[in-house]
Amino acid sequence: MVNNTYVLDANVFLEYICNRPLHNKSKSIIQDSILEKIEIILPSILLDEITEVLCGNLNNLQEVEKHLRYIEKLAKERIIQIVVPNTDVRMKAIEIARTGHKKSGYPEFTDSLYHSLAILNDAIFITNDKKHISKVKSFGHIQELSHYESLE
Secondary structure, three states: OOOOEEEEOHHHHHHHHOOOOOHHHHHHHHHHHHOOOOEEEEEOHHHHHHHHHHHHHOOOHHHHHHHHHHHHHHHHOOOOEEEOOOHHHHHHHHHHHOOOEOOOEOOOHHHHHHHHHHHHOOOEEEEOOHHHHHHHHHHOOEEEHHHOOOOO
């Protein structure tokens, strides 16, 4: 059975916004959601992370506003669902963030928040962060952006 619910890392949106190498993959995910082939759930922290990157990398404030308003539009049209992580999600994120070891490092809490949201919603966390994936693959529910295949 194919899982059709995804939690997208902020870096998925930034691939598209910043025209990075995997922008077509990120565009494909949004298109699949627009066509109602998949469901996308996002933690509210995604908006802060995207805003922080745009603040530091885009001088044109109208461009920044355009991208943020587009994400709001996707939410308003129910193409994406933005949720505030509850205590269950936060506690699972703490569990994930405390795995690992001093030598290889620990998963970042923020990334773990996305991942825990995916786990608790029986979804797949899509990220471009290979280091995070390698640290937490035992939890499952995670996939590299480059491996996303559009649903036909």
